[in-house]
Amino acid sequence: MxxxxxxxxxxxxxxxxxxxxxxxxxxxxxxxxxxxxxxxxxxxxxxxxxxxxxxxxxxxxxxxxxxxxxxxxxxxDPLGPVGIGFQVEVDHVAGCVVDLSGRIRRRELRRMDTRSLSPAEVVRGARPVLRRLFDHATTSGQLVAGIGVALPALFGRDRDGQLLVRSVPGLGWQDVDVRTLVAGELEAIGALGIDVRLGGSVPFAADVECRGSAEDLIYVGGEAEVGAALVTGGVPHAGAVGAFGHVPVHPRRGRCPCGRSGCLELSAGRAAMASAVGEPETALPRLLSGKEPFAERLHDGDRRAATATTLAARALADALAAPVAMLGPATVVLGGRLAALGDALREPLAGRLAEQHPGPRVRIGQGRPDTALQGAAWSVLAEIVDDPLGWLDRTS
Ligand SMILES: [Zn+2]
CATH class of the missing domain: 1.10.10.10 (Winged helix-like DNA-binding domain superfamily/Winged helix DNA-binding domain)
Incomplete structure (x- = not known):
């Protein structure tokens, strides 16, 4: 004893x-x-x-x-274990290697029209990305502790409590066993026995943006789709895997690609905002250079972009009204693509929210384009930091 x-x-x-x-x-x-x-x-x-x-x-x-x-x-230890983050977007697959200091050691990306491919073809197409990430880690003599896969997905859970991908609305995926697909690719490149964990892009990004924060927060972010996560004690809520972008806020608005009508996505989603200014919907500029074409137009004074941003702010405030009333967060953090829209989004959103509640502060997060990837990689390393002895026992 x-x-x-x-x-x-x-x-x-x-x-x-x-x-x-x-x-x-x-x-x-x-x-x-x-x-x-x-x-x-x-x-x-x-x-x-x-x-x-x-x-x-x-x-x-x-x-x-x-x-x-x-x-x-x-x-x-810079030569200690690393975590790999991996994500699938509409126009690319990307990954990174993160060490225990939280630093990104390597980034890899492959352009790919993922919407025209099956999930198995997408994951197979990601093989060069995965291979380069593993090669980087192993030639540096570092142990890969696992891979975190970030998806803008709706999840269920299996009997063991493991996340299952029910759908990825932006990619048209339904009930896909992503864990087995990724594990199969890892096996094909000789990376055996690697832990594969799934998670929502938004909770992963929220973890990076809000880690260590003592106050209760609602994080609203996402790239292609809008997502939200409740963060308490600096940790995104485990249940935060729902589809905030598909909350109905426009009673008389048309159909959303998800099949329902009136979704928040129809005004605040990337596709809707890009089409309001005649831009193609793309993720690559933001990931490669940090630039968001819609935000560039907005900051250049484009009136259509300003109108679309105001409409998005109102819709976001209406969608946030219920969770804010119930949970009373101290702050709403705008991250991901929404952070790039700056005060043009924050001010009307905060104003409309304040009409209904004495209200939380609304602040703009860092909104770096690779926070979901970084969070996915860190989810693997967090297990080591939370229980180093357990991890050493398992790997020795
Ligand atoms: Zn929808």
Whole structure:
């Protein structure tokens, strides 16, 4: 019993310290002891264990400006395990390699008209992307801890609680076993026994944008489709896998590609906003250069873009009214493609929301184009950070 309890405490302390190293590096052992509320001796011992197992790296004594003796600093091991993120969009497949410091080590992309292909053809077409990502990790001597697949999908769960793709409305996918398809491709490139996990693009992006936030948030983002996730204690709610873009807000508006009428997508989705200004719907410019063609027109003073943005803001505020009334979030964060629209979207949205509620703050997130990919890769690494001892036991 005593051994089990001791192992439990050691396991918790290892997780706490690894989390602190990931969040605060470079950091000294004395600083870690203060942050963790542990003795310096305990930190030194546990840090030795994390260093021996290739999760933490001792940087040695670096430039020292403070009082007292110079102390060596530690950081996540740059040669430690990595996570791979992978996503399918209407015009490409893309992936990245992320290390324990949260840094993207490698990006890969292949242009592909995924809407004209079957799910199996898309995943097969992604083989060169997956191969290059794995080659990068293995030639750097790094262990791939798993692959996170980000999809703008509606999910169900199987008997074991694992996510199943029910549909990806933007790609026309229905009941696709994406996990088996990806695992098959990994096997084909010789990457055996790799953990494949699925998740919604929006919850993955929300995790990157809102990690560590203490207040309750509603994150609204997405690329092709609008999505939303409730974030409490800095963690996106596990149930946040629904189709926020298909909430009905336009009683007299026409049909949505999903088959229903009046969806939020019809005013705030990328296809609707692009067509309002005569632009083709595409994801590539934003991923490659961070530029969103619709947002460029908006910021150049295009009146059609301004009108479409105001209409989108009203529809978003109406769709948010019910969750805001029920959950009372402190802040609504606009991320993904919506962040690129800036105050032109935020101000009318906040104004309309305030008409109905004393209301949350509305702030614009970073909205980087690869946050979903980064979140997908980090979902794999989070398992190591949450339980390093368990992970070491499984992989040793
Ligand atoms: Zn719809």
């Amino acid at each position: 005593a051994d089990a309890a001791g192992k439990g405490i050691r396991s918790q302390n290892l997780a706490l310290l690894l989390r602190l190293v990931c969040d605060s590096s470079p950091v000294t052992r004395v600083e870690l002891a203060k942050l963790a509320g542990l003795t310096k001796v305990t930190v030194t011992n546990l840090m030795a264990e994390l260093i021996d197992n290739g999760l933490v790296h001792d940087l040695g004594v670096t430039q020292h400006g403070g009082p007292g003796r110079p102390a060596s600093r530690v950081a996540p």
